[in-house]
Amino acid sequence: MIELFETVFVRNNLVVAFATVGGVMWFSYFIADKLTRGRIHGSAIAIALGLIAAYLGGIMTGGDKGVADFSLLGGIGLMGGGMLRDFAIVSTAFGVQLSELKKAGVAGVISIFAGVIVSFVVGAAVAVGFGYDDPVAITTIGAGAVTYIVGPVTGEAIGASGEVITLSVAAGLIKSILVMIGTPLVARSIGLDNPQSAMVFGGLMGTTSGVAAGLAATDPKLVPYGAMTATFYTGIGCLLGPSLLFLLVGSIF
Structure with missing residues (x-):
């Protein structure tokens, strides 16, 4: 039996x-x-x-x-594996409507690109600080600091090792938890109390789960606005990580 x-x-x-x-x-x-x-x-x-x-x-x-x-x-x-992972990412992207991004305005769009670049630079700097000098590893870990989705997508695209991809996921996870816990603590001091600021915040932080949980603990009414730009943030990160950002890192190292 x-x-x-x-x-x-x-x-x-x-x-x-x-x-x-x-x-x-x-x-x-x-x-x-x-x-x-x-x-x-x-x-x-x-x-x-x-x-x-x-x-x-x-x-x-x-x-x-x-x-x-x-x-x-x-x-x-x-x-x-890669097949179902990519399917999940594509299916998520199909749920995003560009018309919704217009509601965020210029500030929302700028926040998305600024958030991706700043997070990547910080993650890449940490990787270099820990002794990594391979452009593939630096880019993957930097992408992981963008979000724990962007890290694996970038790593798989540029041929990173499994260990480095795992580190990128861990980096994104730590960021997500910090955003979850820290958002309600700093919300009042940064003026996070209206839809416009929530969209900018979502674009800067980017981690959808972290932004959603953090805003839910701050004001549940702000969650849809922050999550909207955070979703675009992930998509932009997946596009820039294995392409432009990887080329920039490769030109330096």
Whole structure:
């Protein structure tokens, strides 16, 4: 009976992967709601759990694919691969309407580009400070500081190693959590109390989950405005990271 059970689940490991990720997401949002009262977004907790699971999976199996090295969870390797990842990014982009960006005005557009560039420069500087001198690694980690989505997209496009891509995700995760926690603390001092300032804030910070959670803790009515420009921020980052920004880093190093 046990052998039959294992065979069925191993043969349908992609279904198991979806069920596992769904369970982790439910647990993460439950923890975010009950323990942090929404101050830390569920997606950030889920990503942290995923990184921990990947680390422990590598130690336990001695492999290099994290939990995907377990035969029962082998479907996570496909689910987390480039095909489904790119599909998720494209499907997100299809939900964005350029007409909405006009509502942000010139300040909103400028904030998006400024936010991407400043975050990238800070991330790249940290990478250099820790001894990285390879343009691919510097660009990937810098892109991770933009968001934890831009980092992997950029890394895959320019051929970064798995370790560097993981660092880029971790950098984006730290930024997201800092934005979640810090937004309600500084909202009053920076005048974050109206839709216009929320759109500029979303463009500067960029991490959609961080901005959404931070604004929800500040004023739930501001969430749609900040999330709108933050979504464009991610798209701009995915375009600039493996192209213009990579070329600029390559010309320096």
